[in-house]
Amino acid sequence: MIKKLSNMNYNQKRERCGQYIEALEEERRKIHVFQRELPLCLDLVTQAIEACKREVPETTVENAYGQPECSEQTTGECGPVLEQFLTIKDSSTSNEEEQEEEDDELDDEHGNHDPDKDSEDKNMKSDWLKSVQLWNQPDPLLLKEERSQREMMETVVNRDESMRKDPATSGGDGRKREAEKDGGGRKQRRCWSSQLHRRFLNALQHLGGPHVATPKQIRELMKVDGLTNDEVKSHLQKYRLHTRRPSQPAPNSGNSQTQHFVVVGGLWVPQSDYSTGKTTGGATASGTTTTTNTGIYGAMAAPPPPQWPSHSNFRSSIIVEEGSGSHSEEVVVRCSSPAMSSSTRNHYVKKN
DNA sequence: TATTGAATAT
DNA sequence: AATATTCAAT
Numbered sequence: 001m002i003k004k005l006s007n008m009n010y011n012q013k014r015e016r017c018g019q020y021i022e023a024l025e026e027e028r029r030k031i032h033v034f035q036r037e038l039p040l041c042l043d044l045v046t047q048a049i050e051a052c053k054r055e056v057p058e059t060t061v062e063n064a065y066g067q068p069e070c071s072e073q074t075t076g077e078c079g080p081v082l083e084q085f086l087t088i089k090d091s092s093t094s095n096e097e098e099q100e101e102e103d104d105e106l107d108d109e110h111g112n113h114d115p116d117k118d119s120e121d122k123n124m125k126s127d128w129l130k131s132v133q134l135w136n137q138p139d140p141l142l143l144k145e146e147r148s149q150r151e152m153m154e155t156v157v158n159r160d161e162s163m164r165k166d167p168a169t170s171g172g173d174g175r176k177r178e179a180e181k182d183g184g185g186r187k188q189r190r191c192w193s194s195q196l197h198r199r200f201l202n203a204l205q206h207l208g209g210p211h212v213a214t215p216k217q218i219r220e221l222m223k224v225d226g227l228t229n230d231e232v233k234s235h236l237q238k239y240r241l242h243t244r245r246p247s248q249p250a251p252n253s254g255n256s257q258t259q260h261f262v263v264v265g266g267l268w269v270p271q272s273d274y275s276t277g278k279t280t281g282g283a284t285a286s287g288t289t290t291t292t293n294t295g296i297y298g299a300m301a302a303p304p305p306p307q308w309p310s311h312s313n314f315r316s317s318i319i320v321e322e323g324s325g326s327h328s329e330e331v332v333v334r335c336s337s338p339a340m341s342s343s344t345r346n347h348y349v350k351k352n
Numbered sequence: 353t354a355t356t357g358a359a360t361a362t
Numbered sequence: 363a364a365t366a367t368t369c370a371a372t
Contacts, residue, residue: 186362189365216355229355234365237357354372361367 024048190231199224200235210240 192200203221207213215233222232 186366192364214356230366233356234367238364240357356372357370359367359369362365 190227192235196222196224196227197235200232200239204239210236210243 199222200218203218204210204213206221207217213236215229215236218236219227219229219232
């Protein structure tokens, strides 16, 4: 009896998986059109499909008892991905959402099981862990090993929640108390972790570039609570500064401008950052990629492009569209971002 | 007043 | 260099 039941159950689930795969494949077909704009998307969907296929077809017999779950308690890697996509599927086809999820997801993945990375990446990892709360919470002494697992899981599940939770509220002493205590003291510095910065960039992207994005908008898009307008403003200011045309401060000697950039929503971003280098299929936007590339965020540690220190978060340079093609092999991808169209301050399109 | 960008200050 | 704060303009 029970046997039968569970069997049924399994078959059902299996069927569901099949349907799911179909759905995914359809989705992939759709996305495929935007291969250039959403290479990561494509990649992820592809991966998901593959993962599903891997899990479903084979394990017919053994799994009858083992782990009938296809989408629930899946083993490690597949789980999160599936859930992610399920969510996406549920929330219908909102491109922006998708994109956002994408990025986060991507980061997670890289931060977790990318094999080839060392010193730099260890930093990344711990950083990633620390920035589960995005703020600099004073607990660098905990062992990463144990925590990593636990927190990773937690984070994957309700990553967003934990993020927008107020640090002061959740046990840690935030900047608040000190600030309150000492009325005249300065605010505690906000540390822009790469995660935070990523969200920043993301928002920027959605808003159509640093020139059109406004601090408030950015803050709202980032959905990181506790984050202040002023903080964003400051960060934005710095970003803009560093993002200007590298003219004087770049004593870049014979640096061959071989950096490949991608314009996405008005954002110039090193191709490596955008396509994460881990492209499957032809997703690589025009295969110029120097495969050695590594980005700050994901699994890459590329040499600082034009003038940025490698430890810096800002790796993109905004360059207003101009034909003066001094950059040899730039790839221009235009991504119709919602904010691009609706913005009173679109003056950034001004050429030269 | 609220928001913003630039200039300063730390 | 990276944030915070101040200031003037909108």
